Amino acid sequence: xxxxxxxxxxxxxxxxxxxxxxxxxxxxxxxxxxxxxxxxxxxxxxxxxxxxxxxxxxxxxxxxxxxxxxxxxxxxxxxxxxxxxxxxxxxxxxxxxxxxxxxxxxxxxxxx
Amino acid sequence: xxxxxxxxxxxxxxxxxxxxxxxxxxxxxxxxxxxxxxxxxxxxxxxxxxxxxxxxxxxxxxxxxxxxxxxxxxxxxxxxxxxxxxxxxxxxxxxxxxxxxxxxxxxxxxxxxx
Numbered sequence: 001x002x003x004x005x006x007x008x009x010x011x012x013x014x015x016x017x018x019x020x021x022x023x024x025x026x027x028x029x030x031x032x033x034x035x036x037x038x039x040x041x042x043x044x045x046x047x048x049x050x051x052x053x054x055x056x057x058x059x060x061x062x063x064x065x066x067x068x069x070x071x072x073x074x075x076x077x078x079x080x081x082x083x084x085x086x087x088x089x090x091x092x093x094x095x096x097x098x099x100x101x102x103x104x105x106x107x108x109x110x111x112x
Numbered sequence: 113x114x115x116x117x118x119x120x121x122x123x124x125x126x127x128x129x130x131x132x133x134x135x136x137x138x139x140x141x142x143x144x145x146x147x148x149x150x151x152x153x154x155x156x157x158x159x160x161x162x163x164x165x166x167x168x169x170x171x172x173x174x175x176x177x178x179x180x181x182x183x184x185x186x187x188x189x190x191x192x193x194x195x196x197x198x199x200x201x202x203x204x205x206x207x208x209x210x211x212x213x214x215x216x217x218x219x220x221x222x223x224x225x226x
Contacts, residue, residue, distance in 0.1 A: 035214075041219075042116075042203050043157070044216075048212065056211060056213055058213070090157065092157075094212055099207065100145075100147065100159055101214065103149075103157035104156070106155045108155075
C-alpha cells in the first residue's frame with residue numbers, strides 16, 4: 001500500500017516564476033492538506049481540500065492556490081515566487097472518519 | 113487561536129536511557145486531538161503517538177508514552193529504552209475536532225548518544 005507521494009523531490013525556481021507541486025494521497029484517503037515548513041521551523045498550514053473544494057485556509061496570500069482532482073490527488077500552485085517561499089512543502093492526507101494525517105516526503109523548493 | 117510551545121530546542125539522551133520531551137498548548141476549545149510526530153533527516157513526518165482530549169488515560173505505543181495533563185494544557189512525550197534510530201526532530205501538534213488542520217510547535221531535536 002503506497003503512502004502519500006509527492007513530486008518533484010527538489011525544485012529550483014527564480015523570483016517571479018510560478019511553480020506547481022503535486023501530491024497523491026494514501027490509498028483510501030479523500031482529504032488533502034498542504035503545509036509549508038521553513039528551515040528550522042514547524043510546518044505551517046496552507047490549506048485543505050475535500051471533495052475538490054478548498055475547505056480551510058491558513059494565513060497565506062492568494063499567490064498560493066490549489067486544486068483537488070476526482071481521484072483525490074492535489075496540486076499546490078504558487079505564483080510570483082518570492083525568496084521567502086523557499087521551504088519544504090509537505091502534503092498530508094486523511095481518510096474518512098480518521099483524525100490523524102499521514103505525510104508525504106515533501107518537496108524542497110528553493111527560490112533564487 | 114491555538115498555539116503550541118516546545119521549550120526545548122534540543123535534547124540529548126544516552127542509548128537505552130529514558131528521555132521526556134515537553135509540549136504545552138493553548139486552546140479555548142474542549143474537543144481536540146494532540147499528536148507527536150517524528151521527522152528524521154529523510155524529512156518525512158511520521159506519526160509517533162496521538163491522544164484524544166476527551167480520554168483521561170494516557171496513550172502508549174510500545175516505547176513511547178505521553179503524560180497528558182488537560183488542566184495544565186501539557187502533553188509531554190516519554191521515550192523509553194532510547195535507540196539510535198530515535199534521533200530526529202520531534203514536533204508536537206494540536207488539531208481541533210472537525211477542522212483536521214494541525215498547529216505545530218517549533219520542534220525539539222533529539223540526539224541519541226551511543
